[in-house]
Amino acid sequence: MPELPEVEVVRRGLAAHLRGRYLTGVEVLHPRAVRRHSAGIDDFQATLEGRTFAEPRRRGKYLWLPFTDGDALVVHLGMSGQFRVDDEPADDRHTRVRFHLDDGRQVRFVDQRTFGGVHLSVEGAELPTEIAHIGRDPFDPEFDIEDAISRFRRRRSGVKRALLDQAIVSGIGNIYADETLWRCRIHPERACERLSRHAWREIIDAATAVMKEALAQGGTSFDALYVNVNGESGYFERGLAAYGREGSPCQRCGALIVREAFMNRSSFRCPRCQRTPPGTGALIRRPHQTGPRVVKS
DNA sequence: ACTAGCACCTGATCGC
DNA sequence: TGCGATCAGGTGCTAG
Numbered sequence: 001m002p003e004l005p006e007v008e009v010v011r012r013g014l015a016a017h018l019r020g021r022y023l024t025g026v027e028v029l030h031p032r033a034v035r036r037h038s039a040g041i042d043d044f045q046a047t048l049e050g051r052t053f054a055e056p057r058r059r060g061k062y063l064w065l066p067f068t069d070g071d072a073l074v075v076h077l078g079m080s081g082q083f084r085v086d087d088e089p090a091d092d093r094h095t096r097v098r099f100h101l102d103d104g105r106q107v108r109f110v111d112q113r114t115f116g117g118v119h120l121s122v123e124g125a126e127l128p129t130e131i132a133h134i135g136r137d138p139f140d141p142e143f144d145i146e147d148a149i150s151r152f153r154r155r156r157s158g159v160k161r162a163l164l165d166q167a168i169v170s171g172i173g174n175i176y177a178d179e180t181l182w183r184c185r186i187h188p189e190r191a192c193e194r195l196s197r198h199a200w201r202e203i204i205d206a207a208t209a210v211m212k213e214a215l216a217q218g219g220t221s222f223d224a225l226y227v228n229v230n231g232e233s234g235y236f237e238r239g240l241a242a243y244g245r246e247g248s249p250c251q252r253c254g255a256l257i258v259r260e261a262f263m264n265r266s267s268f269r270c271p272r273c274q275r276t277p278p279g280t281g282a283l284i285r286r287p288h289q290t291g292p293r294v295v296k297s
Numbered sequence: 298a299c300t301a302g303c304a305c306c307t308g309a310t311c312g313c
Numbered sequence: 314t315g316c317g318a319t320c321a322g323g324t325g326c327t328a329g
Contacts, residue, residue, distance in 0.1 A: 166324080
């Protein structure tokens with residue numbers, strides 16, 4: 001569920017609560033939450049005790065919480081993961097791991113669908129080896145847009161599939177991919193290699209802009225499954241132009257947004273603005289089409 | 298090496 | 314009211 005903006009909201013929330021804190025104990029309540037910790041549950045609980053947190057970091061949708069000793073706690077929220085820091089007793093049904101801090105507070109990893117998880121990465125403070133394959137996200141100071149464009153243009157797949165590939169540019173999920181392509185007026189099945197460098201630059205810029213706007217609104221929330229560490233929802237749902245708006249008029253042209261099956265999930269697009277048909281037939285007929293029109297924000 | 302498809306889970310909602 | 318089908322924002326593994 002959480003994409004880059006939502007994960008960044010969580011990172012900031014954790015930073016505020018973990019700064020200068022150390023762990024006095026850890027309780028694993030569901031084994032699946034630590035399945036990526038190869039040494040097992042008992043080791044996970046025991047090894048973390050006494051460690052002091054440094055500044056939480058993020059790449060794409062991955063979080064890691066470095067310790068001052070050079071190791072790190074790697075976190076992925078999956079589809080439904082949350083971190084909660086509550087002053088009052090809260091719904092504990094989906095609490096998977098409870099972290100006890102030296103200030104008496106507890107941080108809970110809550111995850112209904114258990115696609116998310118946590119594990120210790122030895123010497124992972126700078127960059128856990130487990131997530132070295134994840135590409136830099138557009139907010140990374142070392143993000144190389146020219147390299148990203150080159151890699152996108154080498155992909156033999158549709159544009160949306162490539163945007164969801166975390167190894168090229170990380171952080172973009174189903175929602176922000178749809179929003180990005182709506183802004184750029186590009187059909188999700190357009191072939192990657194047929195888009196110009198200029199078009200790809202516009203796509204990456206649009207993805208960066210929409211995620212930046214979402215972050216400023218505290219992220220996108222459709223329900224209680226995505227909330228910040230205090231249990232509060234973000235407000236970017238009202239900023240969405242395509243995702244989840246099946247049957248509503250396109251804000252640009254008035255055509256009704258359609259929903260289509262894509263990779264076992266849904267894609268939303270404007271049938272008029274994002275009209276270039278998929279398939280090689282269209283590409284063969286229009287091999288020298290000019291670059292896509294792009295919305296300037 | 299790259300790409301597509303599926304497995305991994307629980308719970309809310311929809312149609313009958 | 315109850316039941317099965319469907320759907321949900323992600324990643325990793327594996328077969329081709």
